[in-house]
Amino acid sequence: MFAVWYEKNGSAAEVMKTGELPDPEPAAGEVRVRLYASAVNPSDVKARAGSRPIRWPKLIPNSDGAGVIDRVGAGVTTHKAGDRVWTYNGQWDRAFGTSAQYIALPAALAVPLPAGLNWEQGACLGIPVMTAHRCLFADGPLNGKTVMVTGGAGVVAHYAIQLAKWAGAAKVITTASSDAKAAHARAAGADLVINYRTEDVAGRVRAECGGVDRIVDVDFGRNLPVSKAIINPFGAITCYASTSVPAPQFPYNDLLRLNVSVRPVFVYTMSDEAKRQAHADIARWLNDAKPVFTIAERYRLTEVIAAHRAVERGEKIGQVILNID
Ligand SMILES: NC(=O)c1ccc[n+]([C@@H]2O[C@H](COP(=O)([O-])OP(=O)(O)OC[C@H]3O[C@@H](n4cnc5c(N)ncnc54)[C@H](OP(=O)(O)O)[C@@H]3O)[C@@H](O)[C@H]2O)c1
Numbered sequence: 001m002f003a004v005w006y007e008k009n010g011s012a013a014e015v016m017k018t019g020e021l022p023d024p025e026p027a028a029g030e031v032r033v034r035l036y037a038s039a040v041n042p043s044d045v046k047a048r049a050g051s052r053p054i055r056w057p058k059l060i061p062n063s064d065g066a067g068v069i070d071r072v073g074a075g076v077t078t079h080k081a082g083d084r085v086w087t088y089n090g091q092w093d094r095a096f097g098t099s100a101q102y103i104a105l106p107a108a109l110a111v112p113l114p115a116g117l118n119w120e121q122g123a124c125l126g127i128p129v130m131t132a133h134r135c136l137f138a139d140g141p142l143n144g145k146t147v148m149v150t151g152g153a154g155v156v157a158h159y160a161i162q163l164a165k166w167a168g169a170a171k172v173i174t175t176a177s178s179d180a181k182a183a184h185a186r187a188a189g190a191d192l193v194i195n196y197r198t199e200d201v202a203g204r205v206r207a208e209c210g211g212v213d214r215i216v217d218v219d220f221g222r223n224l225p226v227s228k229a230i231i232n233p234f235g236a237i238t239c240y241a242s243t244s245v246p247a248p249q250f251p252y253n254d255l256l257r258l259n260v261s262v263r264p265v266f267v268y269t270m271s272d273e274a275k276r277q278a279h280a281d282i283a284r285w286l287n288d289a290k291p292v293f294t295i296a297e298r299y300r301l302t303e304v305i306a307a308h309r310a311v312e313r314g315e316k317i318g319q320v321i322l323n324i325d
Helices: 042-051 119-123 123-139 157-165 179-188 201-209 220-230 254-257 272-288 301-313
Strands: 003-006 019-020 030-040 064-072 083-087 102-106 110-112 146-149 171-176 192-195 213-215 231-241 261-264 295-300 321-322
Touching: 003 301, 003 321, 030 083, 030 119, 030 123, 030 301, 042 301, 064 123, 064 192, 083 123, 083 146, 083 157, 083 321, 110 272, 119 123, 119 321, 123 157, 123 213, 123 231, 157 171, 157 179, 157 213, 157 272, 171 179, 171 201, 179 192, 192 201, 201 220, 213 220, 220 231, 231 254, 295 301, 301 321
Parallel strands: 146 171, 146 213, 171 192, 213 231, 231 261, 295 321
Antiparallel strands: 003 019, 030 064, 030 102, 030 321, 064 083, 083 110
């Protein structure tokens, strides 16, 4: 099969290679998927750069993808050849991810892809939508709740806004750093967008609705002063990154008095139960709603270095996709 791989951590141009590798065979309990799209998420780029030191002689990057099952391993009764699927966790704790024509992976990581969705859209459903789902629903239903999704133009946030609206949130507020990003967040369904670089976020939230019941946060440490100022009693602050301030000082007494939950979420190691709930809700959302998928840039496997650089630059709005011939 044609594939991308690397054998050591480093810059994209320095370590990434493309060429032929042996086709994988599905082991017992696995399926083999002929992939047509692979998504490049920040985590894939950071892993290649060195956040996850390489533990195998060769590593095929990227966790998320979409394609068609062409073989099933012994004992697999839930899937069959010909099923269209989206896949996730393809390169978590495993050597061979989705930037290749084939992946063999546990059947539970291949989820039915509805007929109306294309491969690129299917490849968006892994890390971004699974993370958004867990952040929103880990603390119970959203019906009637007020939700703050920070960084509303981000890929995870894009789907968090949409899922929150679908789940009946009374109001979805978000933050953005530019007019273009604000417009993108509004197109996803945000009711109010606040520029967190130029405006008083806490003041505007208080004026709009007093406070919020849930916060889904892309930068926990940096946003904590605002979060503690706007979270309602019994609310929940869920965070999936804390890049600017990785070891923040924790305002224990402020949050204690409000009986607030603080929940870091890591998509790769979600419980099996949380994964099953996410699969079921995502299937219903895809069926009920008209999700907006935003593809920022498209590349072929041979252009993987440019694709990783596009994610590294951090200026894109939407997902970076590798299309696979
Ligand atoms: N824990 C997990 O399981 C998990 C899952 C997925 C992603 N992540 C991590 O989450 C981060 C975002 O991923 P992504 O795919 O959504 O990336 P992305 O598409 O690049 O979006 C990040 C967004 O966050 C905004 N942002 C950054 N700092 C902010 C702040 N302090 N307040 C408000 N907005 C802020 C950025 O916009 P501006 O800078 O213009 O404001 C950008 O729109 C990455 O670090 C990724 O590795 C973690």
